[in-house]
Amino acid sequence: MSLSLIGKNVAVSVTLKLNQTFAILKEKGEPVIHLGGGEPKSLAPIDAITAISSHLNSGEVRYAPVDGTIDMKKAIIRYTREHYARVVEPENIVASSGAKQALMVALQAILDPQDEVIFPTPYWVSYPEMVKLCGAIPVPVTPEDGTFTPRMSDIKQNVTSYTKAIIINSPNNPSGAIYPASFIKDIVEFCEKKGIYLIMDDIYHKLVYNGVEVANPFDYVKDFSDNSKLIIINGVSKAYAMTGFRIGWAIANKTLSFAMANIQGHQTSGPSVLLQKAAIGAINGVQSSTESLRMTLENNRKVLIQQIKAFDGLHLLEPDGTFYAFVDFSAYDKDSTRLSNFLLEKVRVLTMPGVEFGMEGYLRISFCGSTKDIIEGIERIKWAIDPNSPNELFIGERKLVRDWN
């Protein structure tokens, strides 16, 4: 079969693939526990449902402006004012089919083949592939001090004359780390001085715990005119539990936003007007569902941390945000893909292999499911990998017997 270079080389999204495997096993009636999930289990806000329903009932669902409806842009302006203390104009906004598409069209609008894009490790699985889809070169940068927090010196060492952009994702998927304000200040100022695009992927910025604050890049920006290289990515997927609605957006300078909208116009003609209605409902509506989701996740986080602490040999830097913990399992197995496959096969627990996020020896464990699943999932993992475990484990009626060491 003749495929393009991109078609041949783009890697499968392992997170999406494992989600499919989970769905197949569940369908077969297997007692699987999903500790790899990337979406909250709560329902979409009622204001989102009401808004989409009444538009759907009108029967008039048509093409909409490529970069978002006027009402969608008003809602994003309001959101940006509230969360970033910055008033942006409609021409600074591109609404897309998820934060993922906003990020993708931003990269397509700024990257030429051979350009380099820096991002800290661990990173969201899609960054390297998205950069490669543009013919550009991903440059992951691993913090040298063994933490999940990059330092400016780590970043600067990797900047070359080809560096076109830096992607920062804080709170971070998969580590849950929130980068300190001093780092955000330094990176904003550095990028502004050097003329490097700074893409802030803020999709988890409302899901933070223990009062830790996420720094606002706009606090450090001197210039948000057409020379500005700052791009903010956000959306309703995570904080409003609206992953399936596929609405996200980018805030950028007007020339860049115009180019992004042109690209999007030839790809999807923009996000569905129906789904924008739902997103508008969520952003403009009562905000209590986000806070109650955050509180549920805060409790789940506590439960997961307790479970992991009671597990000898594991190492965890506690997450301050998101709904992921990135746990060091290297004392048990340094090959995270093998370990993840083993856990799914033997005890039917789905975890995400750290190597997909750029760090071998780790597993990403989500706390967006139920506390029951978190507790049972970690107990099953312990049984599977601790050589001192009893020989048998019951999952419901099913008896598992260890046939490995």
Ligand SMILES: Cc1ncc(COP(=O)(O)O)c(C=O)c1O
């Ligand atoms: C860091 C990060 N950015 C962007 C996205 C994409 O969000 P959306 O579902 O709105 O496309 C995700 C989804 O998992 C993510 O983890």
